[in-house]
Amino acid sequence: MTKRILIVDDEADICQVVQASLEEFGGWQTFLAHSGAEGLTVAQAKRPDAILLDVSMPVMDGFQMFEHLRENPDLQDIPVILLTSKVLARDRKRFADLSIAGVITKPFNPLTIWQQVASLLSW
Template sequence: MARRVLIVDDEADIRAIVQAALEELAGWQTLEAASGAEGLRLAQETAIDAILLDISIPDMDGFEIYETLKTHPATADIPVIVLTSKVLARDRARFTALQVAGLITKPFNPITLAQQIAALLHWSP
């Protein structure tokens, strides 16, 4: 069965690149959310294997989204990989404290993105 990954990012171009990389190169299914609220709704209503989460989203920041995901019974166990361009030293410490499954920085290589995700989540090819 194909993996299902939710992409939460307010940038349409980023969502499109990630979607193409994961669907075309890895054969995974993707769902897209342009806002934190939409991402939370989709994660609660749909069976998701992992979430790629941007930190800089206008309606809620990624930290708020992550905290909400981890407190809701339907989403608490979904692994979250942060996909962001803003990685300050204090943010790295915060990601570690939150126990996110991993961190991928923008710009990323679309060709190797699925491999990076699979390695972070210990998914076999």
């Protein structure tokens, strides 16, 4: 069974680079969303095996989307990996307090991000 991953990032170029790596090298099926609200809609419709979630997005940021996922019984068990350029000590503490699968920092290597995802999810 092919793994299915939802990529949520407001930057289209980041989505495309991650999508290419996950599909080409990981062999996974991907879905894209460019906002937190769109991400919730796609997650509900597609029920992905994992979500790569950008932290910094307008309107609904990654933390808010994560809270909505955890409040929804149908989506609360989907593993979430945060994509972020935020690596300050206070951000690390906030990440540690969340039940996330892991954090991938930007900038990332497009040729190896699929390996980071596989490692964090034990795939």
